[in-house]
Amino acid sequence: MKRDSTLHRIGYAERLCHWMMVACFFLVALSGLSWLFPSLSWLNAVLGTPQLARILHPFLGVVVFLALMFLFLRLVKYNLPEREDRIWFANVKDVVRGAHDKPLRIGKYNAGQKVLFWSIMVLITALLVSGVIIWRPWFAHYFPIPVIRLSLIAHSLAGIGLMLLIIGHIYLAFWVKGSIRGMITGRVTRAWARAHHDRWHEQMLAKEATQAAAAKEPRA
Numbered sequence: 001m002k003r004d005s006t007l008h009r010i011g012y013a014e015r016l017c018h019w020m021m022v023a024c025f026f027l028v029a030l031s032g033l034s035w036l037f038p039s040l041s042w043l044n045a046v047l048g049t050p051q052l053a054r055i056l057h058p059f060l061g062v063v064v065f066l067a068l069m070f071l072f073l074r075l076v077k078y079n080l081p082e083r084e085d086r087i088w089f090a091n092v093k094d095v096v097r098g099a100h101d102k103p104l105r106i107g108k109y110n111a112g113q114k115v116l117f118w119s120i121m122v123l124i125t126a127l128l129v130s131g132v133i134i135w136r137p138w139f140a141h142y143f144p145i146p147v148i149r150l151s152l153i154a155h156s157l158a159g160i161g162l163m164l165l166i167i168g169h170i171y172l173a174f175w176v177k178g179s180i181r182g183m184i185t186g187r188v189t190r191a192w193a194r195a196h197h198d199r200w201h202e203q204m205l206a207k208e209a210t211q212a213a214a215a216k217e218p219r220a
């Protein structure tokens with residue numbers, strides 16, 4: 001991919017963090033499912049043995065939480081609600097049809113991605129809090145039995161909720177061709193940016209023009 005025909009979208013640290021987190025997330029999710037549904041008990045082999053799965057699941061869960069907090073700090077500024085998000089919501093049918101003729105004034109992330117971002121952050125926080133309460137042998141003994149029971153239910157529901165969201169996230173990442181390449185190489189084509197994130201594309205062009213003008217200015 002020629003550098004001239006692409007735009008920088010995602011930094012190296014964010015990409016490394018995202019893919020490392022994806023690996024941990026799958027291990028945590030599959031081991032969690034193995035305890036939730038008896039028919040899936042064979043899945044606890046993903047972490048070696050059932051005993052190892054029992055020990056490693058919470059630690060890997062904390063790694064996923066910390067990785068998501070890092071992404072939160074780096075990306076929250078692009079995921080704040082904006083007036084233009086209303087245009088995306090009003091035209092969501094066109095977005096689903098893949099029609100790109102209307103300018104939807106989409107910034108670095110669209111309104112749907114922002115909803116997903118905040119939902120992921122809320123659910124991972126719920127998973128961490130409920131997970132600590134039910135974490136034997138370290139913390140569970142500090143809490144009364146009814147609190148542990150409620151936390152077990154909350155942990156299971158939040159886990160299933162997050163897995164369903166992530167299935168949607170993966171589907172959309174494959175559906176919008178060029179996005180995964182962006183998360184791997186850090187760069188997206190200009191055509192991709194224009195089609196899916198028109199306002200961000202304009203902002204990047206304006207930034208390039210400013211940089212080019214600054215480079216041309218004679219040095220004092």
Ligand code: HEM
Nearest residue numbers: 022025071075079109113114117166170173179180182183
């Ligand atoms: C095979 C699995 C996955 C794939 C292919 C994938 C793909 C992607 C892609 C392509 C982007 C960038 C979207 C863009 O540039 O517009 C992205 C962003 C992101 N992904 Fe994933 N992802 C996967 C799994 C996960 C998991 C498991 C999580 C969290 C538990 C996650 C959390 C995020 C977050 C927080 C962002 C930033 C979105 C934003 O700032 O709005 N991803 N992912």
